[in-house]
Amino acid sequence: MDGNNRANIKPGTHVFIVQKQDQRTEKLTEGIVKDILTNSSNHPHGIKVRLSNGIVGRVKQIIP
Known part of the structure; x- marks a missing residue:
């Protein structure tokens, strides 16, 4: 499942995210979502x- 919706x-x-400073390298960080900051339905x-x-x-x- 992707994180665009x-x-x-x-x-x-439970998700993998990419931080702003890691966008070039696509280094992923694992964690649990606390808050959703994007208001639109997809990005x-x-x-x-x-x-x-x-x-x-x-x-x-x-992560399922």
Whole structure:
């Protein structure tokens, strides 16, 4: 499942995100969604979220 649709992501979802400084390298960070920061229903680069540890980034992959 990709992270481009807001409907797929809810607080508590386990995801891989890419942080702003890691966009060139596509280094992924794993975590649990705390807040959804993107208001639109979808975004081509991934829905922006804040993880439970405070890290902000765009969802690249949802872990089932």
